[in-house]
Amino acid sequence: MNPNDKTKMFQVSTLQALALGYSRAVINVAELMKHGDIGLGTFEDVNGEMIVIDGHCYRADENGDVNEADGDIGVPFSSVTFFKKDRSFDIGCMESVDKLKEYLNLRIDENFGLNSMHMARIDGSFKRVCARSESGHRSHHVSLKDALSKTQRDFNFDDVRGTLVCVYYPDYMDGINASGWHLHFISEDRKTGGHVFDVSMTNGTLYLDKVTNIEITLPNEPAFDTYTLKNASKDEIKSVEQK
Numbered sequence: 001m002n003p004n005d006k007t008k009m010f011q012v013s014t015l016q017a018l019a020l021g022y023s024r025a026v027i028n029v030a031e032l033m034k035h036g037d038i039g040l041g042t043f044e045d046v047n048g049e050m051i052v053i054d055g056h057c058y059r060a061d062e063n064g065d066v067n068e069a070d071g072d073i074g075v076p077f078s079s080v081t082f083f084k085k086d087r088s089f090d091i092g093c094m095e096s097v098d099k100l101k102e103y104l105n106l107r108i109d110e111n112f113g114l115n116s117m118h119m120a121r122i123d124g125s126f127k128r129v130c131a132r133s134e135s136g137h138r139s140h141h142v143s144l145k146d147a148l149s150k151t152q153r154d155f156n157f158d159d160v161r162g163t164l165v166c167v168y169y170p171d172y173m174d175g176i177n178a179s180g181w182h183l184h185f186i187s188e189d190r191k192t193g194g195h196v197f198d199v200s201m202t203n204g205t206l207y208l209d210k211v212t213n214i215e216i217t218l219p220n221e222p223a224f225d226t227y228t229l230k231n232a233s234k235d236e237i238k239s240v241e242q243k
Helices: 015-020 097-109 144-151 222-226 234-241
Strands: 008-012 038-042 049-053 056-060 066-068 077-081 087-091 117-134 152-169 180-187 193-211 213-217
Touching (some): 015 077, 015 144, 038 117, 038 152, 049 077, 049 152, 049 180, 049 193, 056 180, 056 193, 097 117, 097 152, 097 193, 144 152, 152 193
Parallel strands (some): 008 213
Antiparallel strands (some): 008 077, 038 049, 038 077, 049 056, 087 193, 117 152, 117 193, 152 180, 180 193
16 A cells, blocks of 8 residues: 555454454554554454554553564554544543444544545543453464353553544445444553543544555465354444444
């Protein structure tokens, strides 16, 4: 992808494949960063949550501690784009992640965007961020839900400043990615973060881009064809990606 093409979502593999247990490296972090400066995903063997922001790729481990990821680490699933900050909004108090998602949906609906992809960044102050991450689980044909049941941990960050990276895919793309909003958090000092399942925000600033093109890089090995992707459970995907 041309780095000057700033309206394209670059995706590694599909969420269906990850949900069914395809967690092998498709590309590495260094290659991923040629295709975007903001986004989210995970690492080989689902070894932590990925937060891409300001052109850096960070890994949140199972304790919520964050470090910048080495370029040679494998990536089985991710969505990134080059961020333009097309629209911005000041946000007041948001008492829950559901309220925040409702607000985000209103912002994209008013711009006729419910059938498009979106990347959002929210810089703000938070009373609490409820998040989770995981350590790696090397497996083949072990579902994401089962792998996370062995390694995933929950944690809270209280009275913290930081950033939510938020990706939206429309419902007709469900399976390629999770339909609706998917949020990851990283603290302002870049020391803590993870996958967000609830949040209480005091105030913040939302930056929002509408994305109308997508490029998907699929695994290029015979093992990928041993997965029947249409069998991926939508309920399982929703339970691990949006709750």
